[in-house]
């Protein structure tokens with residue numbers, strides 16, 4: 001193969017992907033609103049054939065027609081759902097219009113019980129220990145102390161400073177409830193883990209004060225911040241962000257594993273389907289509270305500063321990445337606020 005042909009072959013892939021993406025986008029946009037299973041109940045009216053006084057033949061014909069309509073709608077609904085899953089698996093950022101369409105999709109609404117969440121927390125130190133042991137050679141090669149790490153995690157085996165509660169029982173729930181309802185963000189069955197131990201938090205969840213887990217499907221919040229009397233509206237908006245993630249996991253359902261494994265090496269954290277949904281509904285929430293575009297942008301800037309650290313401590317490639325992330329977040333803010 002000559003160089004030109006090789007180049008052409010290499011270029012084929014992204015083109016294919018773009019074409020696939022475009023066709024999925026237009027297919028999704030084609031549907032006249034998402035079809036829901038409740039629509040099918042409307043198609044199937046409770047006809048009283050006796051009152052209608054019709055012959056058994058007509059009755060049969062009518063029933064067949066209704067049945068056919070129901071199965072066509074169901075087919076359409078399944079098709080729409082499959083297209084969406086394929087689209088999300090391509091992991092492209094969604095526009096705000098698409099986010100709103102996504103919110104209308106039916107989700108299985110399956111969330112783990114308190115017992116399952118408890119097991120998850122109980123196993124966490126054990127898993128971390130096993131993980132450190134499995135990477136012993138690697139850690140030692142880097143000059144790290146495996147024993148120290150294992151000992152550190154062992155301290156958390158009897159960890160007790162947490163609470164598992166229903167999302168509706170969160171401290172500031174009434175401040176986000178109506179937004180979630182109008183955005184069609186279903187929260188029934190969601191349980192939240194609230195952690196009141198700085199050290200535990202840092203060891204297992206790092207620097208962000210909120211986190212969503214796909215397995216088990218849950219939100220984990222740092223108590224210090226989220227149960228504080230005078231939490232800022234901006235910080236509160238992280239709960240909306242995390243609920244956006246849960247909606248995403250809930251919809252993908254059996255495809256979560258495939259998504260998480262990563263269709264493409266996800267370099268840019270904000271530039272994914274998952275984050276585009278979470279960030280845009282978060283901004284939409286802030287917009288609903290009357291925040292201006294400038295206020296939202298300030299919030300995003302401070303978020304990027306916090307997660308990357310200040311510019312003077314970053315090398316060039318880190319600085320570039322930080323700038324890219326910020327640009328993406330600005331795009332989200334602009335999309336929601338129509339700036």
Ligand SMILES: [Zn+2]
Nearest residue numbers: 241245275278
């Ligand atoms: Zn997120």
